[in-house]
Amino acid sequence: MSVQEENKAVVRRYWLELWNEKRGELLDEIAIEDVVFHFPDGQAHQPPTLRKWFETALIAFPDVHFQLHDELAEGDKVVSRWSYVATNTGEFLGRPATHLPVTDRGIDIFRLENGKIVEMWVAQDSLGLLQQMGVLPA
């Protein structure tokens, strides 16, 4: 299997096993501890580490479920085009649960080294998310 196919398999585990199956114990297997994040300035939630991201997201959206629409790999990068559906049943950004259903979609770029995620560039629609949660007017 090529490095690109191996990297795609790691990123697939990130979405399907870490996030969808909520298997936090996989973090050490698929990513380094200090993944370098590149968030858009307007990203609503900018956690310092992937572990913190996973933990805080699951407090706010414990039923989050991702769908992977496209995956491609070149060199040491993997790109995922994804969407999720979730229900906001816990605190998010210091605000109490709204119990509202939310959905978002995005395109994330991952860089891998030695079979682990080391860097991520995130692009998702925080404006839409905050509008769905009633934080900002639609």
Place this chain on the structure above:
Amino acid sequence: MSFTPEQNNAVCIEFFESAWNEGNVREDLLSEDAVDHSQVGGKTVSEPGAGSFKHIVGMFRHAMPDVKLTIEDEIYTADKVVHRWRLNGTDTGGVMGMPPSGKSLTLTGTTTVRLQDGKIAERWANVDELGLLQQLGVVPPPPGAPGA
């Protein structure tokens, strides 16, 4: 005729640079039924053709006549091209119906393109609209963000 991923990437660079930097949406680089799936500006309907992209380019070039596209990363394989990009410009015309702020603005995004026979057939873009509104002072920066 088959096109290499490098040729596909070159088509995308030409298309996006020409659109943003010169205001010229090159319909000759779009397939006739090209679909833009992006939801910029709350758009939810993906109609084929160049109409919606021309509208978005026209709107931002009116707001920022000096707008310049920088492609920061290019990833391409088979029939897909992904660009991570940034637009920089000075808001002298007013963004989204707001009065001109005179500010230097940055809009970032990531776009996936599917090509067919050397032309753009489908596009999916994620654009940091919230970041733009924050720069314009319309909404506050998120908690924990740099400068927040």
